[in-house]
Amino acid sequence: MSKSFIAPGNKYMLVNSLYGTAITLVDEDGAPTLAVEELHYGDNQLWEFVETGQPTGRAIKCCKRPGNGKPLYLGVKGKLKSETSIVPSAVALTWSIKLFDGHGLYISWPESVFSIGVEGSWVSGEEIYKVSIEKSANSRDGKLPSRSSLWHFSSIGLADPLPQGCPEPAKRSNDNLIAQTGGQCLPNTAIHTLTNAQHKTALELHQPSSLVKCGPADGGAKQQWRFIPLGAGYIIESRTKSPNGEPLYLVVDGHAQPGAQVIVSRYPASWRVEYDKSSVRLFWPTTNLVASVQRAEAADSVVLAEFSTGPSSIWEDEAVAEVESCAKTDRRSGTNLADPVGVRYSQAPALTTLEHTSIPPSPLLMLSDFSWFADGRCRGPGEEAVVCKWLVTSDWFVCIPFLHASAFRAYITESVRTDLRDLKPEPEAWATDAWEAGT
Known part of the structure; x- marks a missing residue:
C-alpha cells in the first residue's frame, strides 16, 4: 500500500468530507473523548500518522x-x-489508509469493511454527531465509500497560516513581498500577482465571463489581486472591477468539491491562505481542497483539487506596489493632476530604483528627484540622506520620505492625507497640507 501522500512528521487535520467538521480530542475532567467540531486548528485537532512496524x-x-x-x-x-x-x-492501533484521489482518505480496520466515519443521531430533539465505525462494503471492490467515511487531510506544517496584524515593512525591493516582511504576512493593501509554479502562467480574470483562468504572465490589472483579512482567512479581491464598477472576489462556482471551477463574484468568501517562503497555497476553508491549475486547450482553468505536494497548486507571489490618484485636481493649487503613477520596485546592487508609468506635473517633485537606497533611505534635492516611512492604507501604498526642507507629494486623497497627519512621527518632518515642493 502506497502512503507517499502522507509525509512523516507532518501534522494533519482530519476533516469529514460530508459534514466539514474535524476529529477533535476533548479532555474534560481528565476523561479524554473524541468529538467532531468546527475547525479551529488547535493541537487537539492535529494528528500524526505514526509507523508501527506493521x-x-x-x-x-x-x-x-x-x-x-x-x-x-x-x-x-x-x-x-x-x-x-x-x-x-x-x-497504538494500526489502521489501513487508502487515498481515493479527489475525494479524501479512507481509514479502515486492516483487511475489513469497517472504517472510521461520522454518525449523526437525534438526542432530546438535538442532532448529535460522533466518530464511530462504519461498514463500507463498496470499498473492498475499489468503489467509492460513503462521504461520511472519507476524510480531507489538511497538512499543518507544510506551510503556516498567515497571521493578522503584520507590521509595516521598512523597505521594498523586487523580492517577493512575503520574503520582504520576514515570511510573516501578506499586507492587505499590497497588490499581488500569482504565477503557477508548474505552468508559469498567472492567475487572471477571464473577462467578459466570471471565470478565473491562467494566462501568460504580464502583470496587468486582470492578474492583480489584493488579500484582505476576514476572520481566520483572507478575501482575495481582483483589481479589475465588474462592468458596473463593483469589486469582484475569488470564490468557487457551486459546491466546494474536486473539479469545482474558481470564479469571481460580487459576494466575497474567505480563503485559508498558507505560505512557504515565496509561494502561497489557497485552501477552501474547512477542506483539503486547493486552487490548482487544470490544463485545457483554450486556457488553463483554475479549479479546486485535493491537496498534494505537487507544483500545480503552488502560486509564486510577487508584490506590485502602486501609487494612484483618485482626484483629478489639486484642491489648493488647482493644478490638473497627471494619470496615476504606477511604481514597480527593482533591486540594483546598492540602489532601489523606481520606474514610472507617467510623470507628475510641475511644480510638484517627481520621484526621479529623489535618490532611493536599498536600506530604506532617500535623498531629495540638496538634502542629506534620511530614512523613509512606508505607509500602508486601505487604498494606497505610498512612500513618504521624511524631509525637512522640501516635501514629497504622492498623489494621495484628502482622507489619506489626514491619516498621514494622524501618525505624527516628527512634526518638523512634515510640510503643509498642500504637500508641494518648496513649501
Missing part, C-alpha cells in the same frame, strides 16, 4: 497530550461493528 498501515496519534503527558491514538471502544465509538486510546 506493513498494513499506521497508527494515528493526537498532537495534544492529556494531563498525564502520555500520547493518545485513535482506538475502538468495544467490538468491531457498525456504530461502535472511536475513542482515544493509549494503545
Whole structure:
C-alpha cells in the first residue's frame, strides 16, 4: 500500500468530507473523548500518522497530550461493528489508509469493511454527531465509500497560516513581498500577482465571463489581486472591477468539491491562505481542497483539487506596489493632476530604483528627484540622506520620505492625507497640507 501522500512528521487535520467538521480530542475532567467540531486548528485537532512496524498501515496519534503527558491514538471502544465509538486510546492501533484521489482518505480496520466515519443521531430533539465505525462494503471492490467515511487531510506544517496584524515593512525591493516582511504576512493593501509554479502562467480574470483562468504572465490589472483579512482567512479581491464598477472576489462556482471551477463574484468568501517562503497555497476553508491549475486547450482553468505536494497548486507571489490618484485636481493649487503613477520596485546592487508609468506635473517633485537606497533611505534635492516611512492604507501604498526642507507629494486623497497627519512621527518632518515642493 502506497502512503507517499502522507509525509512523516507532518501534522494533519482530519476533516469529514460530508459534514466539514474535524476529529477533535476533548479532555474534560481528565476523561479524554473524541468529538467532531468546527475547525479551529488547535493541537487537539492535529494528528500524526505514526509507523508501527506493521506493513498494513499506521497508527494515528493526537498532537495534544492529556494531563498525564502520555500520547493518545485513535482506538475502538468495544467490538468491531457498525456504530461502535472511536475513542482515544493509549494503545497504538494500526489502521489501513487508502487515498481515493479527489475525494479524501479512507481509514479502515486492516483487511475489513469497517472504517472510521461520522454518525449523526437525534438526542432530546438535538442532532448529535460522533466518530464511530462504519461498514463500507463498496470499498473492498475499489468503489467509492460513503462521504461520511472519507476524510480531507489538511497538512499543518507544510506551510503556516498567515497571521493578522503584520507590521509595516521598512523597505521594498523586487523580492517577493512575503520574503520582504520576514515570511510573516501578506499586507492587505499590497497588490499581488500569482504565477503557477508548474505552468508559469498567472492567475487572471477571464473577462467578459466570471471565470478565473491562467494566462501568460504580464502583470496587468486582470492578474492583480489584493488579500484582505476576514476572520481566520483572507478575501482575495481582483483589481479589475465588474462592468458596473463593483469589486469582484475569488470564490468557487457551486459546491466546494474536486473539479469545482474558481470564479469571481460580487459576494466575497474567505480563503485559508498558507505560505512557504515565496509561494502561497489557497485552501477552501474547512477542506483539503486547493486552487490548482487544470490544463485545457483554450486556457488553463483554475479549479479546486485535493491537496498534494505537487507544483500545480503552488502560486509564486510577487508584490506590485502602486501609487494612484483618485482626484483629478489639486484642491489648493488647482493644478490638473497627471494619470496615476504606477511604481514597480527593482533591486540594483546598492540602489532601489523606481520606474514610472507617467510623470507628475510641475511644480510638484517627481520621484526621479529623489535618490532611493536599498536600506530604506532617500535623498531629495540638496538634502542629506534620511530614512523613509512606508505607509500602508486601505487604498494606497505610498512612500513618504521624511524631509525637512522640501516635501514629497504622492498623489494621495484628502482622507489619506489626514491619516498621514494622524501618525505624527516628527512634526518638523512634515510640510503643509498642500504637500508641494518648496513649501
